[in-house]
Amino acid sequence: MSTIIDGKKVSLAIREKILSETQLLKAEYGRVPRLDVILVGSDPASQTYVATKAKAAIEMGFEHQDHYLPEETTEEELLSLVKELNEDERVSGILVQLPLPKHISEEKVIHTIDVKKDVDGFTPESTGLLAIGEPCLAPCTPAGIIELLKYYEIPTAGKKVAVLGRSNIVGKPIAMMLMQKGMDATVTVLNSYTPDVREFTLNADIIIAAVGIPFYLRGDMVREGAVVIDVGINRYPDATKKKGYRVVGDCAYDELADKCSYITPVPGGVGPMTITMLMANTLKAFRASVEGR
Ligand code: GUN
Numbered sequence: 520m521s522t523i524i525d526g527k528k529v530s531l532a533i534r535e536k537i538l539s540e541t542q543l544l545k546a547e548y549g550r551v552p553r554l555d556v557i558l559v560g561s562d563p564a565s566q567t568y569v570a571t572k573a574k575a576a577i578e579m580g581f582e583h584q585d586h587y588l589p590e591e592t593t594e595e596e597l598l599s600l601v602k603e604l605n606e607d608e609r610v611s612g613i614l615v616q617l618p619l620p621k622h623i624s625e626e627k628v629i630h631t632i633d634v635k636k637d638v639d640g641f642t643p644e645s646t647g648l649l650a651i652g653e654p655c656l657a658p659c660t661p662a663g664i665i666e667l668l669k670y671y672e673i674p675t676a677g678k679k680v681a682v683l684g685r686s687n688i689v690g691k692p693i694a695m696m697l698m699q700k701g702m703d704a705t706v707t708v709l710n711s712y713t714p715d716v717r718e719f720t721l722n723a724d725i726i727i728a729a730v731g732i733p734f735y736l737r738g739d740m741v742r743e744g745a746v747v748i749d750v751g752i753n754r755y756p757d758a759t760k761k762k763g764y765r766v767v768g769d770c771a772y773d774e775l776a777d778k779c780s781y782i783t784p785v786p787g788g789v790g791p792m793t794i795t796m797l798m799a800n801t802l803k804a805f806r807a808s809v810e811g812r
């Protein structure tokens with residue numbers, strides 16, 4: 520039987536820590552972290568994400584400001600808001616909700632965010648710092664995976680890790696983090712052109728699935744005792760549900776659960792960690808600003 524990694528429990532423990540640290544900093548500096556979130560347009564999924572982030576910020580005792588901009592906002596207008604928030608000393612963290620409307624360059628917008636306020640960890644500067652192992656604001660989902668591994672005391676040194684997916688948000692940064700000194704894993708990053716994926720996954724001690732394909736990782740692709748981290752959040756048709764779908768991961772959980780030593784469920788595994796790490800990054804950015812680092 521495998522241990523089910525409880526992302527909700529770990530997330531709650533980290534949130535309690537953030538809350539108490541925030542109270543201490545408030546007592547010391549008379550200020551709290553502030554998270555500013557920008558949403559352009561009215562995509563319902565993005566609106567839900569932004570509302571969830573605001574709720575978490577309030578629960579942490581942070582200040583927060585949402586900036587709702589209309590779909591027809593120009594790139595120039597958005598860039599000037601980002602620059603304004605870069606300069607605003609009250610703002611600890613800036614997050615521009617993606618995707619942006621097609622007429623706006625996401626790259627240009629992300630590249631404009633001050634590295635000190637880059638709580639998503641998406642800017643080239645943050646990516647570079649992460650790559651060379653210097654202190655930085657790391658992308659939230661991979662940072663959440665590292666926290667889960669640490670909480671469950673899952674060793675990574677000398678372990679073979681297969682990362683399925685090479686996105687800038689999950690695959691590349693988690694590979695970078697796991698190969699750093701201190702984590703010391705041997706990492707292989709797979710993509711859709713990789714021949715014989717099974718050859719790599721069967722050989723892996725830890726598998727991180729971030730491909731966005733429901734049930735991609737099957738029982739016969741994983742060896743006995745492996746650790747499986749499922750980053751997928753996919754909508755899968757299900758007529759028995761009111762919405763007509765249910766959320767499933769990238770792993771065939773039922774085929775894997777008895778085989779693995781540890782496994783993350785979907786929902787309730789990696790998912791709850793992402794927004795918690797966003798709060799952790801906002802606190803970190805605030806601390807660096809008040810402590811002059
Ligand atoms: N859209 C979906 N996920 C994310 C995220 O983690 N950060 C931002 N900025 N936008 C997103």
